[in-house]
Amino acid sequence: xxxxxxxxxxxxxxxxxxxxxxxxxxxxxxxxRVDATVFSWMQCQDCMHNQRNRVVALGDxxxxxxxxxxxxxxxxxxxSAYVASLKRLAERTPGLTPVIIEHQRQIFIALYRRRAxxxxxxxxSSAARSSLCLARATAGPGSPIFLAIDSSLGPAGPxxx
Amino acid sequence: xWSYLRRRASAVGSLSALSLLPVVIAAxxxxxxxxxxxxxxxxxxxxxxxGTGIGGAMVYLVGTSYRSVADVNGKATLVARGGDYxxxxxxxxxPPASQDVTITEDASVATTVTVPCDAHDAVSDVASPTSPHIxxxxxxxxxxxxxxCKNDILVQGAGLQLLTGNATPTDASSTxxxxxxxxxxxxxxxxxxNTPADFIWTAGLGETYSPTLPGGKLRVPIRIIISDPTLTSxxxxxxxxxxxxLALLKLALDDSYAGIELVDEGGGAPQITVxxxxxxxxxxxxxxANAAAIRARPSIYSQGRxxxxxxxxxxxxxxxxxxxxxxxxxxxxxIIFVDHDGHFTSVLAHEVGHALGLTTPFWGHADFFEGFxxxxxRKMNVMVxxxxxxxxxxxxxxxxxxxxxxxxxxxxxxSWLNWPSAISLSTLRxxxxxxxxxxxxxxxxxxxxxxxxxAATNRDIDRTATATKQGASGxxxxxxxxxxxxxxxxxxxxTAREEAKFYSAMPNAQASTMWVSMNPTVVNALxxxxxxxxxxxxxxxxxxxVGNATVRAYADGWFATMxxxxxxxx
Numbered sequence: 001x002x003x004x005x006x007x008x009x010x011x012x013x014x015x016x017x018x019x020x021x022x023x024x025x026x027x028x029x030x031x032x033r034v035d036a037t038v039f040s041w042m043q044c045q046d047c048m049h050n051q052r053n054r055v056v057a058l059g060d061x062x063x064x065x066x067x068x069x070x071x072x073x074x075x076x077x078x079x080s081a082y083v084a085s086l087k088r089l090a091e092r093t094p095g096l097t098p099v100i101i102e103h104q105r106q107i108f109i110a111l112y113r114r115r116a117x118x119x120x121x122x123x124x125s126s127a128a129r130s131s132l133c134l135a136r137a138t139a140g141p142g143s144p145i146f147l148a149i150d151s152s153l154g155p156a157g158p159x160x161x
Numbered sequence: 162x163w164s165y166l167r168r169r170a171s172a173v174g175s176l177s178a179l180s181l182l183p184v185v186i187a188a189x190x191x192x193x194x195x196x197x198x199x200x201x202x203x204x205x206x207x208x209x210x211x212g213t214g215i216g217g218a219m220v221y222l223v224g225t226s227y228r229s230v231a232d233v234n235g236k237a238t239l240v241a242r243g244g245d246y247x248x249x250x251x252x253x254x255x256p257p258a259s260q261d262v263t264i265t266e267d268a269s270v271a272t273t274v275t276v277p278c279d280a281h282d283a284v285s286d287v288a289s290p291t292s293p294h295i296x297x298x299x300x301x302x303x304x305x306x307x308x309x310c311k312n313d314i315l316v317q318g319a320g321l322q323l324l325t326g327n328a329t330p331t332d333a334s335s336t337x338x339x340x341x342x343x344x345x346x347x348x349x350x351x352x353x354x355n356t357p358a359d360f361i362w363t364a365g366l367g368e369t370y371s372p373t374l375p376g377g378k379l380r381v382p383i384r385i386i387i388s389d390p391t392l393t394s395x396x397x398x399x400x401x402x403x404x405x406x407l408a409l410l411k412l413a414l415d416d417s418y419a420g421i422e423l424v425d426e427g428g429g430a431p432q433i434t435v436x437x438x439x440x441x442x443x444x445x446x447x448x449x450a451n452a453a454a455i456r457a458r459p460s461i462y463s464q465g466r467x468x469x470x471x472x473x474x475x476x477x478x479x480x481x482x483x484x485x486x487x488x489x490x491x492x493x494x495x496i497i498f499v500d501h502d503g504h505f506t507s508v509l510a511h512e513v514g515h516a517l518g519l520t521t522p523f524w525g526h527a528d529f530f531e532g533f534x535x536x537x538x539r540k541m542n543v544m545v546x547x548x549x550x551x552x553x554x555x556x557x558x559x560x561x562x563x564x565x566x567x568x569x570x571x572x573x574x575x576s577w578l579n580w581p582s583a584i585s586l587s588t589l590r591x592x593x594x595x596x597x598x599x600x601x602x603x604x605x606x607x608x609x610x611x612x613x614x615x616a617a618t619n620r621d622i623d624r625t626a627t628a629t630k631q632g633a634s635g636x637x638x639x640x641x642x643x644x645x646x647x648x649x650x651x652x653x654x655x656t657a658r659e660e661a662k663f664y665s666a667m668p669n670a671q672a673s674t675m676w677v678s679m680n681p682t683v684v685n686a687l688x689x690x691x692x693x694x695x696x697x698x699x700x701x702x703x704x705x706x707v708g709n710a711t712v713r714a715y716a717d718g719w720f721a722t723m724x725x726x727x728x729x730x731x
Contacts, residue, residue, distance in 0.1 A: 036549040043547035043555050045504075045511050047483040048524050049673040051547070078554035085539075085556035086405070086506065092412060095404030103397050104405050104506050104557065111484060111503035118482055144502070 056122035067131035070116035133160030202269040223247035301329035310338035339613040345418035382426035382466035410510040448476030449488035471501040506557035518576030521718035532619030565620035606640035639663040639672035644721035652731035663716035672716035676700030680710035
């Protein structure tokens with residue numbers, strides 16, 4: 001039902017518009033403190049240091065950065081550094097083929113996006129919900145992230161515009 | 162000569178100096194040429210106090226380029242201009258020796274230099290003399306005057322390794338020092354001894370300690386089970402686990418001389434299997450809270466191996482979202498969860514590190530305190546939990562454990578290797594016929610301070626591919642916890658707020674805390690709000706059924722224990 005509401009704009013046009021908007025209004029104004037808190041949550045392995053709750057406590061301050069990550073995945077610097085480290089690992093592990101490297105990268109990207117979704121879900125403000133709606137509009141219907149956002153938005157809340 | 166040229170250039174000005182360059186060079190050559198006809202010979206015999214020649218010793222005259230290397234008999238010849246010089250003799254592993262000499266033009270003079278190489282004790286793995294080793298030693302030492310007790314001395318290299326002086330069993334006041342030796346090798350399990358009778362050290366010199374290492378690596382069984390019926394790309398995941406994640410774990414262990422070989426419990430390479438039985442999926446979804454039920458399910462669990470489950474979501478005491486988690490807080494360190502579609506390549510290696518006892522300080526996370534090696538700014542220790550840098554990410558090739566971490570893996574009382582892991586209550590180490598003669602338990606506070614039987618986890622060798630050491634985080638670690646009440650009675654359905662306090666040797670500790678019920682069907686334990694920055698930690702304990710339970714208050718991996726009796730509804 002939510003998909004029908006947004007179907008009057010072609011998804012590719014919508015995605016391109018959103019991406020341009022994100023680039024133009026990027027995270028340059030976010031404080032280092034917000035970024036440090038957000039990326040501590042993105043990059044924890046065991047996450048025993050209350051990382052998610054600290055992001056949620058930031059509230060709407062963290063929403064722009066989380067929205068970027070949910071829609072675009074990790075920042076380019078993280079993505080490229082991660083792939084470079086996988087390639088270094090491949091130099092010593094012959095079985096680590098480019099196909100597996102790409103699969104590992106996708107798991108890495110999914111980790112960031114899921115955690116961004118989780119934090120936005122925890123913030124639960126109207127700005128956070130708008131970000132979820134925005135991300136939903138750019139996600140392919142039926143994709144794991146689309147379904148996860150749908151699940152997060154839930155049937156009880158107000159519909160996405 | 163270049164300094165001479167610079168001085169001249171400075172005197173006449175830079176432009177005119179260029180035009181004078183050929184003249185200056187010609188003048189220098191003329192001087193050298195003249196000097197070449199007025200030289201003398203110095204024959205140096207380099208020997209030990211015992212009189213044995215030292216081949217390979219380097220001899221040189223201070224302030225000159227005159228140098229030579231001693232032959233197999235310890236003889237070296239220097240040809241130099243006549244004059245008075247300071248002769249220095251160096252040999253690897255020995256203190257340098259020096260002597261004033263006079264070289265007479267057109268004559269040959271001889272001198273003998275004694276290098277105090279016998280003023281050393283040594284360590285050696287006689288059975289494997291060409292293999293590199295890392296030695297972590299506690300003993301007395303008199304290398305800088307009166308003997309004193311030394312802790313966690315690191316020695317690295319192949320073959321005979323000279324210590325810096327005389328290893329002794331006592332200090333200057335004849336008080337017995339703690340004696341211990343941990344030996345790491347790339348192809349065998351570590352050797353460890355910490356009882357005085359194991360060591361040969363006396364007040365005499367020239368002793369070589371040569372323990373016998375185990376014949377091979379310690380075989381550690383591991384099984385990886387993928388459990389999620391909704392996952393369609395299981396083959397891709399299996400390939401990734403085998404060729405990236407498991408491969409990285411093996412590399413990290415090997416690079417660190419951990420002496421551990423990962424195997425399947427039945428022998429051969431570790432197996433990766435799939436179990437999508439709905440009951441299994443449900444069980445694993447509950448995470449560590451279901452540890453007891455998981456243990457009772459032999460189709461997916463064995464007491465004698467590390468059981469790794471790749472599942473859809475990983476639950477931890479913080480409410481989920483972890484890339485991986487070990488049930489160590491529930492006394493099940495051989496149960497490991499990994500989020501199959503949201504994790505880092507290094508997470509398997511990281512969680513196995515926790516399972517092998519790397520749980521303190523800071524939950525065993527290496528990013529919170531100083532001393533761990535970085536590679537061009539990248540944190541390469543496997544136990545780094547995460548970063549907070551917008552420009553940097555956790556590298557997928559994190560590849561080493563420190564010497565201190567490897568010591569704890571093998572010798573720590575929290576390592577699964579030293580836990581009962583069979584019906585007979587034997588440890589894996591005992592079953593593999595590699596018992597250690599002791600375990601390391603009491604640690605300092607903060608734990609970066611090594612104690613007799615606790616190597617600091619950041620104690621490490623120089624790692625050649627790394628250039629820098631990680632700095633301090635500025636956060637002070639907790640290193641003990643005390644519960645206000647050791648026992649509490651509650652009723653079924655009611656909740657009691659309990660308190661514990663964590664302590665640090667440093668002020669302003671900011672511990673990561675949680676409450677864990679060891680009997681979650683009897684008592685539910687949840688962290689409750691407490692003043693931030695205070696040392697107080699609150700937990701809400703709720704009685705579920707009548708019975709007794711144990712509850713732990715954790716801070717940075719340390720915990721206090723309290724017992725809870727749940728009575729019928731009040």
